[in-house]
Amino acid sequence: MAWNRDQLAARAAKELRDGYYVNLGIGIPTLVANFIPAGMKVVLQSENGMLGMGPFPYDDQVDPDLINAGKQTITQLPMSSFFSSADSFGMIRGGHIDLSILGAMEISETGDIANWMIPGKMVKGMGGAMDLVAGVKRVVVVMEHNSKDGAAKFKPQCELPLTGSNVIDLLITDLGVFSRPDRHSGFQLIELAPEVSADEIAAKTSAKYTVAL
């Protein structure tokens, strides 16, 4: 059984550590906030200029001056701070954020990521994704293992335009988890989703990796 969206977010939440400053991308990564273990202090950064993001507001707390990078209304916490986009990306690019969790369209076996552009289709822009993968200390990707037509998304090389080159440390798909000890090494398959076999993953993956289950 492949992991569903919530299970993927819960698995990604296992990468959180007490005291971490974390930036969560849009989509499944946003759900990771729901799985922060009780008692663990994690400070969420929003790249539009906030540290210490609180939960979504109650209806009577909605404030148009208080949104996250997905343009959703949010709340502040007693420890929150606000700052400019330049300061925000100083934190990101300067290596002050411990962990970034984001989605992807393709990941290569050497840790490249493509997640911002499909040539020939409307280009929406990269937003802050290139800065995040370039600057955050540890970059984790959460994505479906295969595209809707069944094609491998974890492959020898990305075919789509890159967001960053050799920047991914951990890949969590709905079928399993691939990690690498450092950015000079290849990926290892370290975990399987329930009832998923290593053979099934091998059949659905074109990237080279080793098995370390």
Place this chain on the structure above:
Amino acid sequence: MPASTHAKIYPDAASALAGVVRDGITVMSGGFGLCGIPENLILALRDSGAKNLAVISNNAGVDEFGLGLLLKTRQIGKMISSYVGENKEFERQYLAGELQLEFNPQGTLAERIRAGGAGIAGFYTKTGVGTLVAEGKDTREFNGETYVLETGLVADVAIVKAWKADTEGNLVYRKTARNFNPMMATAGKVTIAEVEEIVEAGQLDPDGIHTPGIFVQRLIKGANYVKPIEQRTVRVRTDKTGETA
């Protein structure tokens, strides 16, 4: 109080733009999505009829609000942005070849503006190395890592939105409505700020001022703020997880 104290204050957005807006200029416009955008100055810019504008803004508004209004009237010839996914008219004009577009990574855009305002001609960043963004640009190794050269940005006119100003043009922003506004305020040859409230000099805490008045040449008290919310996301009182309701 001498009259010169209030020399930066204009009666409305149209008068604040008068004499500085013309066809073909570069305009920086603050905001992230529709949060912290200069609503009144964008409307006045539309009504000025100025054409072929180059607009530097993180986003392009939505079809019916913000910079989307200037796209509708075909007043924008080029945009420099990081993300424009919320605007169908933008898509149509871009695909039809009517609009030039330069994408910058969001942090690179913020830093280019900060650099421009601070008199820095260029800087090397890790962001975008090995991607389309770095194509044709100088790269250099520092401490064994590759960086790409990006240049500073300035504008003929910067329009920004703050929460409060004093009569000297000192600005204070509110929550995440700050975003690109402070850097843009520094990078306009003429910077025009619109605010929700103007107080007398001395009434803002000097330690709490985000943009010192030297960066602000013109100032208006904005009228009728709409502040549309793009993704109104709330939780229900009985829900303890903060799930989207």
